[in-house]
Amino acid sequence: MKLALYWGSASPFVRKVMVVAHELGLEDAIEIRDSAANPIERDTRIQEFNPLAKVPAARTEDGTLLYDSRVICEFLDAEAGGGLFPPPGPARWTALRRQALADGLLDAALLVRYEMLIRPAAHQWPLWISKQHEKVADALDAMAADLPADGCRDIGAITYACALGWLCFRFPDLAWQAGRSELADWHARFEMRPAMLATRPTA
Incomplete structure (x- = not known):
């Protein structure tokens, strides 16, 4: 399988895919293609695999296109x-x-990052940022109340860990x-x- x-080295969704690959012993079967995904300056190279120009985006040996992280992870597992x-x-x-909860946390946190990093300061919306932070906090509380057992390495646990790791990386404060x-x-x-x-994010 290739x-x-x-x-993208900093993407939590890419990290999820790579963690799954490592857990399954498939990391050497993945051909990494660098990209510069950005919600404003879209990297058109990615559109070869995903018309939305978002990572992760993959193509199998037979030409099948796979996106997003949830689809790619399940493909690798299969x-x-x-x-x-x-x-x-059950x-x-x-x-x-758990995967959906942690992905949702990341969606809200990414909106905060884009609002603060990309939108001009004069046009930023403090209430919007505050409400996304509320979603992040509510998701964290739900995760704390629904911890995977030690030794559990399923897709829910992996997504929890990647989401929390990304918060440490991008929102240390x-x-x-x-x-x-x-x-x-x-x-x-x-x-x-x-x-x-093996998959810790880098700036």
């Missing part, structure tokens, strides 16, 4: 014979729900760990997995 992948996406049943719905010590401890342990250590 997979061409447009990626290619490896399973393991990170439980079969239909464990699967829990894993997928947020101090999300305050009042959520069990979530912080869980994340610290999960970050020591070889797949997480």
Whole structure:
């Protein structure tokens, strides 16, 4: 199996794909294609794989296009014979729900980053930023109340860890760990997995 992948070193969604690849032993099967994804200055190279010009975006050996991270991760899991996406049943719905929650946290946090980094200061909307921060806080509280068991490495746990790692990377002053010590401890342990250590984001 070979997979061409447009990626970005700082993207939490790309990291999720790469963590899955490492956990499944497929990292050497991925051909990395660098990109400069940006919501304003769109990188048209990525549109070869994804018309939205968003990463991660992939193409299989037979030309099948795969996007976004959820699709690529499930494809990799299927290619490896399973393991990170439980079969239909309660464990699967829990894993997928956790993935959706952590992805939603990232969506809100990215909106804050774009608002503050890309939009001119005179046009920034403080209420919008505040409401996105509320979503992030609510998601963190929900994650703290629904921790994966130690040793769990399914797609829900991986997405939790990638989302929390990205908050540490891009919003260090947020101090999300305050009042959520069990979530912080869980994340610290999960970050020591070889797949997480191999995929830490860089600016």
